[in-house]
Every structure is written in C-alpha cells, then in structure tokens.
Amino acid sequence: MPSTQQSSGGAADVLEASFRLAKGTFVLELDLAAEPGITVLFGPSGSGKSLTLRAIAGMVEPDAGRIAVDGAAVFDRAAGISVPPHRRGFGYAGQRPALFPHLTVRQNVAFGLRDHSRADRDAVTSALLARFGLAGFEQRRVGSLSGGQAQRVALARALAPGHRVLLLDEPFSALDEALRQDLRALLNDLARERELVIIFVTHDLREAHLLADRLAVLDGGRVLQAGPRDAVFRAPSNRRVAELLGAVNVFPATVIRRDDSTLVFTAGGWEGLAASWSGDPVPGQAVDVMIRPERVVMRRGAPTVNALPARIVREFDYGNSRVLHFEPDGAGPRLVVELASRPYDVLDVRSRKSWTLELPPEDLHVMPALARAAR
Ligand SMILES: Nc1ncnc2c1ncn2[C@@H]1O[C@H](COP(=O)(O)OP(=O)(O)OP(=O)(O)O)[C@@H](O)[C@H]1O
Structure with a gap:
C-alpha cells in the first residue's frame, strides 16, 4: 500500500x-x-x-x-x-x-x-x-x-x-x-x-x-x-530521514511507470517493482529506494520478481547475526543483507558466495530524491 x-x-x-x-x-x-x-x-x-x-x-x-x-x-x-x-x-x-x-x-x-x-x-x-x-x-x-x-x-x-x-x-x-x-x-x-x-x-x-x-x-x-x-x-x-533512522540500503533510481498499487523503477539499468512510496512519484522522476537489510531474501533458485544476481564481497560476524555486503553481478544496487546466525548456517553461506537476491516489492520503499524534495 x-x-x-x-x-x-x-x-x-x-x-x-x-x-x-x-x-x-x-x-x-x-x-x-x-x-x-x-x-x-x-x-x-x-x-x-x-x-x-x-x-x-x-x-x-x-x-x-x-x-x-x-x-x-x-x-x-x-x-x-x-x-x-x-x-x-x-x-x-x-x-x-x-x-x-x-x-x-x-x-x-x-x-x-x-x-x-x-x-x-x-x-x-x-x-x-x-x-x-x-x-x-x-x-x-x-x-x-x-x-x-x-x-x-x-x-x-x-x-x-x-x-x-x-x-x-x-x-x-x-x-x-x-x-x-x-x-x-x-x-x-x-x-x-x-x-x-x-x-x-x-x-x-x-x-x-x-x-x-x-x-x-x-x-x-x-x-x-x-x-x-x-x-x-x-x-x-x-x-x-531514512539515513537518520539507520537505513543502510538507500539507492538512487528513476521512476518508469506507476499505477495505484505498484511502481516500476530503474536503478542503473536494473528494473525493480515497489509497492510502497512517499509523495506522488511520476514517470521520469528521480527517486531514492530503500530496503531494510533484514528484508532482503537470499535464494538459490531465481525468484519471479525483483531478482538480483549478486555475490558477497564482505562479511561481518556480530555473533547472533551476520552482515553481508553484496556486489551485483550486472546492473543494480549494492546491498547490505542481515541474516540471523541460524539461517546463515542452514543456507551454508560460508561456502557459497554467489546468490540471487530477492527484494520483495512490499519491502521496497520509494522516496522523492532529496534535491527535488520540497524542503
Ligand atoms: N543559549 C544558546 N546560545 C546559542 N546557541 C544555542 C543556545 N542554546 C542552544 N544553542 C544551539 O542550538 C542548537 C541546538 O541545540 P540543542 O541543545 O537543542 O541540540 P540537541 O538536539 O538537544 O543536541 P544534543 O543531542 O547534543 O543534546 C545547537 O547548535 C546549539 O549550539
């Protein structure tokens, strides 16, 4: 919504x-x-x-x-x-x-x-x-x-x-x-x-x-x-606001089209679908897109929507969770993913660096880019 x-x-x-x-x-x-x-x-x-x-x-x-x-x-x-x-x-x-x-x-x-x-x-x-x-x-x-x-x-x-x-x-x-x-x-x-x-x-x-x-x-x-x-x-x-509230995944994008419930954007050539936005974004508008690190899903197979092939380039162990830095294989944003220790072990992330990330549309939030925001 x-x-x-x-x-x-x-x-x-x-x-x-x-x-x-x-x-x-x-x-x-x-x-x-x-x-x-x-x-x-x-x-x-x-x-x-x-x-x-x-x-x-x-x-x-x-x-x-x-x-x-x-x-x-x-x-x-x-x-x-x-x-x-x-x-x-x-x-x-x-x-x-x-x-x-x-x-x-x-x-x-x-x-x-x-x-x-x-x-x-x-x-x-x-x-x-x-x-x-x-x-x-x-x-x-x-x-x-x-x-x-x-x-x-x-x-x-x-x-x-x-x-x-x-x-x-x-x-x-x-x-x-x-x-x-x-x-x-x-x-x-x-x-x-x-x-x-x-x-x-x-x-x-x-x-x-x-x-x-x-x-x-x-x-x-x-x-x-x-x-x-x-x-x-x-x-x-x-x-x-996103950064003050600790957001780590905020990347620039441009709106392609929008209807009542979804918005399609491109981030350096990678097309994504978002279901949440602030303001009234219109096609061609510069925006920032946010996703929380714990909302990104790591998949072995390809998801049907918002799939981003990427590999782990850095990793931090916080004891009860891991913070993984991903670099996209092709076009698309760099992302930080947070994973609890148990799924980290179950998915065997230790021995596998290449993944397909899924960015659920309901977890992608689109904001007007700051230079054009009314402030
Ligand atoms: N009496 C004063 N004379 C001049 N400047 C002041 C005065 N009181 C506050 N300021 C300035 O107003 C600004 C806001 O200060 P304030 O103490 O409200 O910030 P704050 O958000 O509570 O910060 P902190 O989290 O560090 O306490 C600061 O730049 C401060 O230097």
Whole structure:
C-alpha cells in the first residue's frame, strides 16, 4: 500500500507546539503535536531537541508562535501570553537529575505537592517511591544516591503533582543498560495507566524504537517527519530521514511507470517493482529506494520478481547475526543483507558466495530524491 499518509490514528492531540526560536545562528522552526502515549523526539546532536523541550517547558521563550494544551495557550506571542514554567502543568526531567541537595528523597518527591493535604501528599509520595523502587531510601539525602537512584527520584518528582504532560530530555543517558531497560518498562506502564502525554528526547535509535508510540524526526531545527513509529521507520519521507533512522540500503533510481498499487523503477539499468512510496512519484522522476537489510531474501533458485544476481564481497560476524555486503553481478544496487546466525548456517553461506537476491516489492520503499524534495 502506498505509504503517503502520516495520520495520527486515533487519540486527539493534547499538546500543540508551533513556534520559531533563534539562538545565535541556530534557528528552530518547530511544528509538533503530541497525543496520549510516548512521542519520541529523535534527532542527531545539535538538531534542537533540548531547545524544543526547554521552549515547551517555558524555560526559554520563542520569538514567535504558539504552544497550547487542549487548545488553551500556555504561550502565544501574538496574544502576549507566556505562562511561567511552574504554572504550565508540565513535568520535566533532564539528563542529569536536578534535585534539591538539602532535602531528603521523600521531600524531593513531595516538593510539587505542597498545596495538597498532608495525607494526600504522603499517600502519593509513598506510592511513587514504591513504584520507582525507592522504598527504604525515603530519608536519604539525595547527594548520597547513585546516578540511577537520583534519576528515579527526579522522575518520581516530575510525576508527583499528577501532571498529564511530561517532558523528558534523555533522562536515561547516564544510566547503564539494565537500569535503562527497567526504567523504560516503568515509563511505558505509567504512560498507559495514567494516559500521560510524554515527549521523550533521545538520539539513541534503539531507545527511540523501544519507547515510541509516535516518532518525530528532528534535523537542523525542523521536524522532517512525524507519525506512528512503524509508519515512519517503514516509510521515511526522504533519504535524510531514512539515513537518520539507520537505513543502510538507500539507492538512487528513476521512476518508469506507476499505477495505484505498484511502481516500476530503474536503478542503473536494473528494473525493480515497489509497492510502497512517499509523495506522488511520476514517470521520469528521480527517486531514492530503500530496503531494510533484514528484508532482503537470499535464494538459490531465481525468484519471479525483483531478482538480483549478486555475490558477497564482505562479511561481518556480530555473533547472533551476520552482515553481508553484496556486489551485483550486472546492473543494480549494492546491498547490505542481515541474516540471523541460524539461517546463515542452514543456507551454508560460508561456502557459497554467489546468490540471487530477492527484494520483495512490499519491502521496497520509494522516496522523492532529496534535491527535488520540497524542503
Ligand atoms: N543559549 C544558546 N546560545 C546559542 N546557541 C544555542 C543556545 N542554546 C542552544 N544553542 C544551539 O542550538 C542548537 C541546538 O541545540 P540543542 O541543545 O537543542 O541540540 P540537541 O538536539 O538537544 O543536541 P544534543 O543531542 O547534543 O543534546 C545547537 O547548535 C546549539 O549550539
């Protein structure tokens, strides 16, 4: 099916941010919406992720634009509205936990609950401390905590006031992988239970994949693409998005013809059939074609469609999988293929270098070539 749509698929947007902010020579021109669930803001270093969160939180003021929750502005330059950070109703946690060093763990978590009754405050705080595995640490000064413990306190504190919107800026980056896994699972559970609207910043692709319901890809201060996670990974809107998302097989081609469900292209004389595309490619148009390395099929006999005779020229052993670099025998793209260790053995790839690759049309995604993409 052509993958041109990026519909949100259900829940209404709670948070809408559309603003412009210049810092030195860097210009952030942001358009972002978030609904209940985890929206991962993914992008390379310096793409503007932190600045985006800080602007939404109210720690830095955009030059123009609007930020609204359920339609009500917390910032609106034209209307002269700028609600201070502590009144926006957002929880925020950054890379390094910013806790009050003179307070205990319990006092830190309870800090945002000063307006609540004592009984209420105690109940909410105790429940969160237990949830974050901090029971027994209540009376500790935060200075004596490990990095992981301190980050759990920071997350519990961000959640304590019952905020519906949570802004999290790489909150797990300083933690080891085991702890990250636990906290990701906890965050996922809390997002579902409390219907939280979470914007989670990361430049870690695996983390983005593990956490995101929706994914927004940021580059050079702009959101290049946003949508449900799998739709963005499967159907990037152009080569830049594909490469930021770790695509390794992206090759140039030209459209030959197209109907409603299939598109025929040529890549240096090799003709291929694709069943997924972004935009509205027309015959003669320059495009980029993508296929994920684990979707390429290695065959002994010739497949009926998209067959590419090729040979292995390099090979990398990652333990549980092999990454194979193929050079085409004739016309066609060079491709990288990833194969799990077991099929590698079963197919006896070790002793055979020449194969016919099959590129299933539903796994080939066509994108307008960047020079001609509307950016
Ligand atoms: N106060 C400032 N003055 C000048 N430039 C700034 C300021 N704050 C941020 N920038 C610039 O804005 C750009 C975006 O920075 P930001 O911290 O948002 O990136 P990021 O995507 O979060 O990167 P990282 O993943 O490395 O944290 C960078 O080029 C940075 O140098």
